[in-house]
Amino acid sequence: MTDFSSKASINRGTTLCMSLSARPGNFGTRFQNHLYGALGLDYLYKSFTTTDLAAAIGGIRALGIRGCAISMPFKEACIPLLDGLEPSAAAIESVNTIVNTDGVLRGYNTDYIAIERLIVQYDLPRDAPLLLRGSGGMGKAVACAFRDAGFRRGTLIARNGGVGRALADRCDWDWVARLEDLPRDAADGAILVNVTPLGMSGGADAQTLAFPETMIARAGVVFDVVAIPVETPLIRAARAVGRPAINGGEVLVLQGLEQFALYTGVRPDAALVREAAAVALA
The missing domain is CATH 3.40.50.720 (NAD(P)-binding Rossmann-like Domain)
Known part of the structure; x- marks a missing residue:
């Protein structure tokens, strides 16, 4: 299994995606960057924390950062800083994903989508x-x-x-x-x-x-x-x-896959998703 989690080169055309969390972890970074590398996409993903949420969200807009995963304690606090919500986030008034399209920031909730899909799957x-x-x-x-x-x-x-x-x-x-x-x-x-x-x-x-x-x-x-x-x-x-047991790793992978598709417009095949998940959860 090839590990694509480190990017060989970064240039001025590289698209940046990120996450904001009180306690940044490694799953999103490893999962997203592995998929970028495997598919030859000129993207880079990096996790951050912040003590100034408004400034951080403003930076996403101002710097053209394509997407941002949002974790606690920012899922509700970020809503007034966005331009709109998709149904997955509006239904529960909680955001875990921001997508930036030409400076317009919209909130999604891929946690909701992942749970919805697991209910059907099982x-x-x-x-x-x-x-x-x-x-x-x-x-x-x-x-x-x-x-x-x-x-x-x-x-x-x-x-x-x-x-x-x-x-x-x-x-x-x-x-x-x-x-x-x-x-x-x-x-x-x-x-x-x-x-x-x-x-x-x-x-x-x-x-x-x-x-x-x-x-x-x-x-x-x-x-x-x-x-x-x-x-x-x-x-x-x-x-x-x-x-019968359903574990949180399944939720993490599904919600991360939805974020990847929102940021890139690409949906990887199941084998590649399993490979990226194995790298990210190792």
């Missing part, structure tokens, strides 16, 4: 109970994708009562503050979805299960949106008891 049963833990920016994208796919028996678990209740109401679901507040049989045949940082590598809760083993064993499907590591404690626990 043929998740619309009549199953859904237990979704987390109500942040990504939580909003995941919840709204499930809502729009027809999931009506949802319960949102979120400690933040104001945000949690509002998101649950938006989806016409129930809300509870704690797992302990759920009925005893809530997990029976349910789709368990974690959209919190529990299990994320490098965090204080890296070894913490987002749902207890008793719930995992009774679930129909387990879905962890945490992508680093791909094999989170929740995913390992699900596999250990034979529960």
Whole structure:
């Protein structure tokens, strides 16, 4: 497998894409640059952080930066700085992708698109109970994708009562503050979805299960949106008891692929996407 993640030459015609995050990671840089190199595209991708969001967004416009991936805590704060939103972002009032077309900045949400596609890919049963833990920016994208796919028996678990209740109401679901507040049989045949940082590598809760083993064993499907590591404690626990599992790496790759297509107008074949994902997740 050839690693195309480092660009041999940069010139005045090179198109720059970037990401903005409180804690920049390497996935987007490796994934996008590998695809650019493999397809011979004169693009370069670089990750950044900022303490001045307005200036950073202004720089995207002023410098002709083609695209920008947006991570927490900027997904909602960037909206007033843009010229418009595409339906994927407008539906949930959260942006994870900015596309610059001749100085006009439009916001998209490829997280929403990725979840939407995984629901179809795994043929998740619309009549199953859904237990979704987390109500942040990504939580909003995941919840709204499930809502729009027809999931009506949802319960949102979120400690933040104001945000949690509002998101649950938006989806016409129930809300509870704690797992302990759920009925005893809530997990029976349910789709368990974690959209919190529990299990994320490098965090204080890296070894913490987002749902207890008793719930995992009774679930129909387990879905962890945490992508680093791909094999989170929740995913390992699900596999250990034979529960079908969807991991965050799948979300990361799909949303990154949509960003790549938005920036370049090119959609790589599946084999090349798998190769880029393997490089990026290594």
